[in-house]
């Protein structure tokens with residue numbers, strides 16, 4: 387790895403909301419030749435732009451020398467009401483192809499949760515963790531993850547404990563996830579040392595709102611753009627997306643530019659007819675400034691975002707075909 391540690395840390399942090407802690411990340415990079423970074427996904431019917439934000443971060447981590455492990459969390463999905471194990475396993479196979487299609491290197495390890503989560507050793511550790519975790523804490527950690535808000539099941543508190551134990555079994559030095567994973571990660575950081583294990587560095591990426599402006603882009607809500615949507619579908623979905631003029635908070639189109647396109651390209655080219663001011667190039671600050679002022683119109687932004695998404699996902703679409 388030719389790049390120095392500070393440069394690697396800069397690449398790791400780019401586009402994240404937080405790294406807990408940067409000092410520990412530095413130490414990991416200094417001490418380990420090939421540290422392990424992991425993320426888990428509940429297998430889904432579709433892999434969308436929200437997931438892609440985390441995959442792009444995995445690509446960065448690979449670039450700076452991390453070995454990447456992707457957990458296809460079939461039991462977690464099952465415990466979270468996503469259906470039968472058979473159905474979930476089929477989705478896991480498709481998801482694995484999608485993640486590969488997004489450019490993860492050949493040495494990426496894909497692990498199906500159920501291949502190790504029922505062993506005696508795993509279960510023993512789970513019981514030990516259950517003895518030192520309060521029910522209130524386990525429930526709290528699931529606030530933004532559980533699907534069953536009305537009539538919560540015991541499964542809801544087994545889920546986060548399993549996620550913590552996964553980190554031991556996968557030998558994780560760094561746990562990546564969207565911001566909603568934070569409370570489970572904090573539980574891991576607090577309790578793994580109490581069980582005699584090192585706490586991983588935790589890294590959190592921003593959550594993308596749905597195309598309808600809903601809280602989170604989600605494959606179960608129909609408010610997503612899939613990585614394998616054909617170009618015309620991407621254009622249509624972006625065109626219909628929530629994107630209020632001069633408003634950036636909760637605006638999924640601005641977020642796609644900010645969280646996916648700009649970290650990758652640094653600048654965005656906005657194409658406009660001469661009579662509306664002609665083409666211009668924007669970095670992140672420029673994008674925010676111009677959009678807030680109203681000088682950048684939602685329609686011009688949407689056109690640019692569609693074309694970038696089509697370009698970014700083109701190799702994935704070709705691979706999946």
Ligand SMILES: Nc1ncnc2c1ncn2[C@@H]1O[C@H](COP(=O)(O)OP(=O)(O)OP(=O)(O)O)[C@@H](O)[C@H]1O
Pocket residue numbers: 425426427428429430431435436437439440562563564565566567592593594595602603604605606
């Ligand atoms: N809309 C999103 N924006 C950013 N990251 C996301 C989004 N949706 C999921 N992720 C990230 O992907 C990782 C795995 O999430 P997972 O696939 O289990 O989510 P999910 O909420 O079940 O997705 P879906 O509801 O679309 O099936 C998490 O780290 C999560 O933060």
Ligand SMILES: N[C@@H](Cc1ccc(O)cc1)C(=O)O
Pocket residue numbers: 425426427428457459462531548549550552553567
């Ligand atoms: N909790 C993650 C999935 C996951 C499951 C197990 C893990 O070890 C890691 C991540 C989600 O919300 O989707």
